[in-house]
Amino acid sequence: MRKIIIRRNAMRGFLKLVALVFLTGLASQNSWSREITYLRDNWRVQSEKEIQEIKEGGAKLSGPGVNLKVWYPASVPATVLAVLVENKVYPDPYYGVNLTKIPGYVSGRWLAMPEDSPFYPSWWYRTEFAVPESYQGKNLILHLDGINYKANVWLNGKKIGDEKDVIGMFRRFEFDITDLVKFRELNYLAIETIAPGKLPQKRYITKQLEATTGWDDHNPYPPDANVGIWQDVYITATGAIAIKNPYVQTKLEIPQLNEAHLTISADLVNRTDKEVSGELTGTIENINFKQAVKLAPREVKTVWFKPEQFKQLNIKNPRVWWPSPVGPQELYDLKMEVRVDGKISDDEKVTFGIREITSYINDEGWRTFKVNGKNILIRGGAWMTSDMLLRLTPKRYEALVRYAKEAGFNMLRSEGFSIRETEEFYSLCDKYGIMVTQQIFGRNIPDEKLAVSCVEDMILRIRNHPSLVHFLGHDETFPTQTLDAAYRELIAKYIPDRTYQPHSGAFNVKDRFETGGTRTGTLELWTYAGPAHYYTHKKDGAWGFAQSGGIGGVIADKESIKRMLPDDQLWPQWSEAFSLHTVIQGAEYFNYLRKAIYRRYGEPKNFDDFWWIITANNYESARGMFEAYARNKYSATGITTWKYDASWPAALTWQYVDWYLLPTGAYFGAKKACEPLHIQYSYDDNSIYIVNSYYREFKGLKADVKIYNYDLTEKFSKTEIADVAPDGKTELFKMTMPQGLSKSFFLALKLYDGDGKLVTDNFYWLSTTPEKPARRYFGAVALSKGSFFDHSDLRKLPPVKLSLSCQNKNSGSDQAILVSVKNPTNHLAFFIKMELLKGKDGLQVAPSYWSDNYFSLLPGEEKLVLVSFAQSDLETKEPVIKVGGWNIEPVDCAPGR
Template sequence: MKLLSGIALFAPLVSALQNSVIPGWDLQSTTKAGDDLVKLSAPGYDSSSWYSISARSTVFAGLLEAGVYDTEQLFYSKNLQTTVDYLPYYSPWLYRSEFTLKSEQGSHFFLQTHGITSKADIYLNGHKVADKRLQAGTYGGHTYDISDIAGDSNALLIQAYPTDYDKNFAQGFVDWNPYPPDNGTGVWRDVNVKQTGSLFMGRLRVVHDYKPGVSNVRVTLKADVTNLEDAEVSGALEGAIDGHGCKPSGGMKQNFKLGRKETRTISTSATIKDAKIWWPHAWGDQPLYTANAAVHVHGALSDQADQVDFGIRHVSKEVNSHNDTIFFVNGHPFQVLGGGYASDMFLRWDEKKFEAQARYVLDMGLNTIRLEGKEEQPELYAIADRIGLMVMAGWECCDKWEAWKYNDQVTATLWNDNDYSTADYSMRNEATMLQTHPSVLAFLVGSDFWPDDRATAIYLDALDDLDWQNPIICSAAKRGYPESLGPSGLKMDGPYDWVPPNYWYGDQLGAAFGFGSELGSGVGTPEMGSLTKFLSGDDLNDLWTKPRKGLYHMSTNVSAFFDRHIYDKGLFERYGEPKSLEDYLLKAQIMDYEATRAEFEGYSAKWNADHPATGAIYWMLNNAWPSLHWNLFDYYLHPAGAYFGTKVGSRIEHVAYGYDEGNVYLINHSLDKKGSRKIEIELMDTDGEVLASKAVSAKTEPNTSKVVSPVPGLEKIKDVAFLRLLLSNADGEALSRNVYWLATKNDKLNWDKSSWFSTPVSEWADLTALDDMKTASVSAAVKSTSSTSSTVSLHNTADVPAFFIRLNLVDGKGDDVNPVLWTDNYVTLWPKEKLELEVTYPADAGAVSVKMSGGNVGK
C-alpha cells in the first residue's frame, strides 16, 4: 500500500474503469466483535449478525438507523441523558464491507476516504492500509494505493476510535446542545474505491480570470496527475466546458510527460465569450457551467475526473478604516445577512431537509449561512450554488482546533507535529471540495481564536496549491491575527442572550456597526405544535414558571445558557407576568419577533452609516436537535415569531423604525431597484385613535439605506401605541408593510455591566397595556389556489387594532404542516384593514386548514 501524498479527493469520481462508493456497512463494537483486525478484514468472515447501516453514518446514527434507538423517543424530555448507556462508545467500533473488483491489465486500485471521526485504522484483505496517526481528523481525506493487496473479492474494515474533543480534530457542538453519546465517531462521509490506468487524476479544479466588467473570461481546468509506473509516461489531458451555449475557443488539450512516479499539476485553458455571471439570489441569476476532464495514454482513457459545476463570479474583501471587513461580490459591496448553520446532532445528512432550510434562508431575505466547523456533505454546496445562497465555511472553536498557547479559553491538548500534518490534510480535503463552488464566500481558518503561524502557513500553502480564489480570514473575532493574514475585521462581542430592540442602535459591542460574526438575542421559542413533540408536561410547566431552572433542551449544564432567566426577565418586566403556558408562548413569540426584526433592521439601516454595519450572522439559524432557543425556525421546520421578525426586517425594499432617534429608514438591498417611493407613517393607540399621520416622498437608490423622516407624535404615547409604516412605489404597488408596538420610553441599557453574552437593562419599556386591549373581531377566509398553495384573506372589522395575528397551517389531523412559506404572518391589522396573504406548502400535505390566534383576537 502507498499513499498518494498531497492528493485530496472528495466526491466519488466517474472512472472509465471502475469507481464506486461503499454502499453500506456492517457495524459492530470491538467489545463484541473483538480486535483481531486481520481476521475481521479477511474476505468471507461472517459479519451478518452486525448492524446493517448506510454509507454515511456515525456509530450512533447507525444504531438509530438499525432501530436500536428511536429518535422521537430519544429527543423527548431528558431521555437522551437518562436512557442511553454511554459506556459502549468509549471503545472503538468497526465498519466492514465486502465487494468485488474486476481487474484489467495495467490497472491500479485506490481507496479514498474523505473524513472519519476522529481517527481510524484501515484494513483490506487482512493487510493494514493506514493507522490512526495518518487517518485522523473529521476532515482528513486520503487516497491510498491498494493495488498490491486488492483482489477479485475484497473485505474492507475500518476501526473508528472514540472521539475526544480535547484531543482530536472533530465536529463538536460546544454549548449548542448536549453532545451525542458517541461524540460523532465513525464513517460520516463516503468511502470509495477507484480503478485507473497508468495515470491517476485528482479532482478537477477550475480557475478563471473574471473581473467585474469583463465579458470574455479565460477558464483553466487543472488537476494533479500521478504517473503510477516505474517508467516515464506520455499522456494527454483533454477537457471540456459546457453550458449556456458556450463554445470555448480552441481545443482544450494538453500533452505532457511524467517521470517515474511523478505527480504534477496539468492544465488546459479556453476562453468563454460573453460569459454568464453568477449572482447571489437577490441580485440575479445563478448560471452554472459544467467542466469535464480526462487523461489518456496512447489514446486510451486512463482516468477521468468527476464532472464539476462551476459559476463565474468574483468575490473579494477589504478591511475598512474602522477595522471591519466588507465583502464585494462582482464588484458590488455585499452586506452579509445570515445565520449560523447547525448540522444534525448525529451528523445525519438529509438533502431534502437542508434544501427546505436553505429556501427558508432566502425566504427570510437573508443571503448567507456560516458553517463553524460544520462543512457537511458536498450536496450542501451544490444546493447553495443552484439557489444563490452564500456560504462562509471554516473551522470551529473551543476544542482541539484552537488549542494554542495563547488561547486560555480551552483545556485541549496543544498541537504536536502529527496534528499539524492532520490539519494540512484536512485543509486540502475541504479546499478540494469547495474550490469550484461559486456559493463559497470565504474560509475562516479560525473561529474564536486565530491559528498560530505554523498552522497558518500550512493552511495558506494548501489553499494556494489548490487554486483558492476566495477570501481567507484568520478568525471570527478581533482578538489577534497572524501577520500573513492580517486582521479579521470580524467582531465577536455578543450578544448571545436576550437584549431589547434598541440595543442594535447603540454604539457598543454587538450593536449595528462592523461585521458581527455570531450574534443574536437568544430567541427562537418553538410553538406548541413543536414543543409537545419533545417536552413532557413537567418540562412545559418548568418552561414558563421556573426561569432559573436548567432546561435540558437549552444548552449543556455547564453553559451560561442552561436556563432562561435573562430572557424571562425581559418578558416578565416588559409584557407582564404570564398567566398560563399559552399566554407565555404568545408573549414569547411577540418578543422573539420584536428581537430578530430589530437586529436585522438595525444592521440594514446602518449599512451606509459613518461607521457602517457590514455584516451580521445571527446566532443561530437552526438547531442540531429540538431546542428552546438559538434558531430562526425550529428543528421540525416550523417558522414562528423569530422567523417572521427576520423576514420583515430583511425585506429587499423596506421601511424601518430606528429605536435610537425615532427616525424612519428607507432600505434598499437590491442592485436594480430605484426611483420614487411613498412612505406612509401612522401612529395609533390601543383604542384605535390616530395619534399622528404623515406621508413622505423619497427616492431610493440600489444597495443603500438612509433616514427619510422622523416619526411624528411619539410624545403623545400614553402607554403603548402602534406604528405602521407602509412603503409603495410610484405605481402604488405595496413593497413593505411594518407594524411596531412602542412604549412611552425605550429600555435603558446598562452597557458598563455587559457580559460577553448580554447587556443588562436598568429601566424597562412598559408594554403591559397590550394585555388590556379590547377584543378585535377578525374574519378569515381561505381559498385554495393550487395543490400546493392557498390564499388567506383577513379583515379586521373592529374599531381597534388586531394585534399579532398568528396563522398556522395544519393538516387533517390538526398537526402542523412543515415546511411552509408565508408571504407574511404574525401580523397586526389596523381597524377595518384587510390583508391578503399567500401560503405555499408540500404537495403531500393533504387537506389543510388554517388556525388563527393572537394577542386580542379569538381563536
C-alpha cells in the same frame, strides 16, 4: 460517469453474488471511463467487546465465516450512535431526557471520553460486496471520505490502512485495492473505527483539542463523540491516469463584467509503475481545450490551462453568479477527460460560477465585502452541523439553505466547531445564492500537522463553489503562528482569490485591527438585546462587522417544543427536560432573557402565555437588529447572527430555524427586516427610512406612516413620495411623537410603488416607556435597573375572529396555496401566526415557505399570503391552513372547501 449503489437486503449466498455481479455489470455500459460503486448498504456494526472473533483481528473479520448474529444492520454513512438508535438499542435521544440515559453520556462540555463509556472501545463496520466484471484490468481505489476519528482498514484479510495514518475527521483517504479485489466472488471489508476523546481525564480550558467535531456550548455532546463512518465509502475504477482536484479560478473585468478569464488546473495521477503519455481535454459548454501530458511511474502532476496560452478561456459576456437577491445564480459545468492510447482513462465533472467576490478592511478597520465590483451588506447567521448524530439528509440541507434565501440572508458562516460541510451544503448555497464564510477550526489543534492536512483536504474539496467567499481561522482565538502561516500558505496555493482572517473577532472592538476586521458581540448576543439595542449602542451595536451578533435566546415553534418535551416538562420553565433542551449552560444565560421579557410584557401564567411573549420579543428584536444594520450601511458592513440553525431539538437556544424545520418568530422578524426593498422605523431618533438592497434605482415610491393609540385612535398620519438609489437608503423624515399617546401604541408603515401597488408593510408595537436597560460586565443587561418598553397592555387585547379563504396556486416546482386573511372586526388582530397542516389535526408541513408570517391587521385590513411546499410532505393528507395568534380565535380553511 456511472454510479452504482450496493443495496441492503439483497439475496443471500450465491444468488446474492450473482445478482450483484449481474447488476453492476449492466451498469458499466456507458461512455465514461470512470465508474463508481458506492458501498452504502449491507453493512454490519458492532463493538469489539461483543465480537466473537475479535481475538483473530481484522484478518478474520475481513473474510468469510464471521458470525453476524450479534451485529447491527446498518447503512453508511452512519455514526455508531445513529446505528444503535436506528436499531432501537436506545430510545429516541431527542425526546425528553432520553439522551442522558444513554451509557457514556456526560453533562456539559467535555473533551475526554469516560473510559467506562461503551463507545470508548473500538467499533467495527463490516460489509460484503461484489465488484463488476467491467472493472477488470482497471485501477481500483477504495475511498473513505469521512471517518471519525481513527481507523484500521482491512480488505479480504489484508490490512490496507493503519490508525497512525487514517486519522482526522476532515480528511479523505484512498487505498489502491487493484491487486486485492476478487472478481466473481464476494469481497469483505472491515473497518475498525476508534473514537476521539481518548485523552487524560482532567479539566481542559480549551473547547477543542482534536480534528473532530467540538460542539462548543450550543448543544449537548453526543455520547459516542460521533465515532464511525460519517461520509461515503466507495470504489472507483479508472485507467492508467486518473484525474483529481479539477479547479476553475475566475477573474472578471470589473466593473463592466463583459469578459471573464478562466484559469483551469487538475492533478493527474499515474496509477501504474510505467511511464504513461496521454491527452487531457476540457469542455465548458461550446469551449474546448486540450494538451498532451506525460507522467513518470506513480507521478502526480498538476496540469494548467491558462488564459494567456488558451485564448478560448477568455469568455466574452459571461453569465455571472450573484448572491441572492441581487442577481441570478448562473452556473457552468467543466467536463475533463484524460485519454491514453485514444481511450478514455478517466473523467471528472465540476460545477463552478463566474464571479468576483472580495473583502477588504475599510478606513474604520472593518471588513467589507464587494461582489462583482459592488458593495454588499452582509446579513446572515452562523451555520451549525444540521444534526447531532450526523444524519445529514438532502431534505434537511435543502430546507435550511432555502430558508436562508427566503429570509433575505446572503451569508452563512460555517462554524469551526461543526463538521467541515458536505458537497450537498455547498451545492445548495451555490444554487440559492448564499455566500459562505468557512471557519477552519474552533480552537488550536495540538497535532498541527494533522490540522493542516485536514485544512488542505477541505480546501481542495470545496474550492470550486462560487458560494465560498472567505475563511476564518479560529473562533474568538488566534491560531498559533505555525497554524496561521500554514492556513495562509494553503489558501494562497490552492484558492488565491479567497480572503482570510485569523480570528473571528474579539469582544473589544479595538482589537478588530488584529483579528481581521470583525468583532464578536458582547454578552447581549447570548443574554438579551431588545429591538432598540443595535440602534442605541455603538461598540456592540450596528457598527462595523459582527461575526457573532444576536438578540439572546430564541424559542422554537410551539409545536416543536411539544414534540420534544413531555407535557409535564413544559411548565414551569426550568424542568429537567426543558433545561436539557436549552444549551449546556442551561438557565444561566436565558434567565436574562426571561426576566427582561417579564419586565416588558408581564409574567406569563402558563406555557402558552410564555411562548407567545418570548416569540413576540424574538420577532421585534431580530427585526430591530437587522434593520439597524441596514440603516447604518456602510459604516455597518455586516452581521452573521449567532446562530442560524439547531443541531438537535432545542426548546430555547440561539436558533432562527428549529430542528423540526419550522421557522421561529426571530426568523420572520429577520425576514421582514431583510426584504430587498423595505420601509423601516429607527428606535433611536424616530426616523423613517426606505432601504434598497437591489442594484437598481426606484423612483416615485409612496410611503404611508400612521401612529395609532392602544384604542386604535389615529394620532399621526403622513404620506411621502421618495426615490431610493441603487443599494441606497432614503431618510423620509424624523417623527415628533404626538402628545397623548397611550402606554403601548402602534406604528403602521406601508410602501407603494409608482403605480400604487403595495410593495411591503411593517407594523411596530411601541411604548412611551423608554427601552434603556442598564449594562453590566461585557454588555449583559442589569435587570433590576434601567427601563424597558412596557407592553403589558397587549395582553388585554380583545379576541378577534378573522375571515379566511385559500386557493391552490402554481409556483414553479412547488405546490403553493394563496391565503386571504381579513380582519372584519373593530379590534387589532395582533401577531397573527399562519400554519400549514397535514390534515385538520395534523402536524405542520415542514419545511413550508411563507411569504410573511407573524403579522398584524388593523380593522378592515386584508392581506394575501403565499405558502410554498412540497406535495410529498403532506404525506397524502389534505392541506389545511390554520390561523391563530396573540389575540386570534383559531380558524382554518382548505383549498376547494
